[in-house]
């Protein structure tokens with residue numbers, strides 16, 4: 428295989444052969460094909476696309492570039508394309524485990540505006556997402572669920588290629604995104620994969636067409652690889668729930684897991700979405716009706732069994748929830764923004780809320796940057812609420828010095844739209860793909 432010939436072929440819009448894809452990616456992973464040729468091929472794929480077969484070949488090659496796990500117990504995982512206030516994995520994964528479906532979940536650290544599940548979990552004192560693959564497998568087998576970070580042994584080809592795509596304008600390509608996401612999820616080995624493809628202002632996929640296209644491609648790719656799969660396209664115009672940050676999101680997830688009655692109505696829509704995802708995982712993996720799985724999930728949640736799984740997982744990862752409670756009780760710097768006019772909250776722009784949280788120190792600008800675990804935004808209202816002049820809209824928070832609160836508050840204020848007429852209610856689930 429001559430790298431330039433493969434690049435020329437794709438640039439001219441032809442489909443690549445399975446061997447060409449495999450040899451190119453393997454050569455790049457070994458360091459024999461230089462970054463500039465890989466970047467050129469990635470750009471050609473961005474412009475010309477790939478067929479389903481080519482995407483499947485790329486996925487398979489990237490999956491096989493590292494260790495692939497396999498399980499003899501019922502297993503499922505949920506992958507989200509990333510959203511603002513997306514703490515769903517903290518509830519869904521333990522909930523599925525409470526229903527008897529084990530969840531090997533390799534998750535990510537946030538980069539840029541949207542936070543990563545690993546960063547959120549590691550605000551629990553002692554919790555380490557960095558486990559060896561042996562320990563990860565042991566936790567899944569004994570506890571039923573592990574939320575860890577991807578190790579270097581899993582899909583090294585994706586790690587190397589993603590770093591290149593990130594700096595060469597080649598992230599926005601459905602076949603490259605599908606191969607990247609799916610190769611990692613297939614390498615985890617779960618028999619069932621459920622995808623949460625977020626759509627809207629705070630999502631990677633801004634339009635419904637793109638989100639649906641990605642969801643269909645992920646489900647088709649997972650099925651082609653022999654897994655059971657489904658996807659929900661979900662709304663990400665406004666943040667999920669009330670907390671956007673890290674420790675405050677863990678607290679909100681704990682409130683959902685504890686079914687805290689005074690808060691239940693505030694996070695009801697998020698709770699319902701968690702139940703829906705966990706039920707999809709359980710119904711596909713156990714091959715039972717979705718309604719039956721929903722009922723099972725709700726019962727396990729209400730009986731505190733999902734909370735129990737979460738607590739066991741935290742302990743297995745070295746975390747201490749009592750220390751987390753003490754940490755959350757410590758004073759922080761807070762600043763509240765208020766409504767300047769009365770009316771209905773018609774929009775809360777998720778991207779602007781995420782930017783405000785990021786300005787406070789809730790995210791990493793570059794891999795390895797430290798985050799402020801207490802930095803974030805807690806909304807006081809949701810879309811559709813009626814507010815009077817002076818009513819609180821949100822609180823900004825930081826654990827260290829109060830610098831930067833004003834600029835972040837100005838950004839956050841721009842996220843809110845208050846109008847005289849009530850907005851139409853919008854569902855969180857926009858589309859189901861199975």
Ligand code: URA
Nearest residue numbers: 598603604605607608
């Ligand atoms: N997330 C991934 O893991 N890969 C992509 O290419 C895009 C989003």
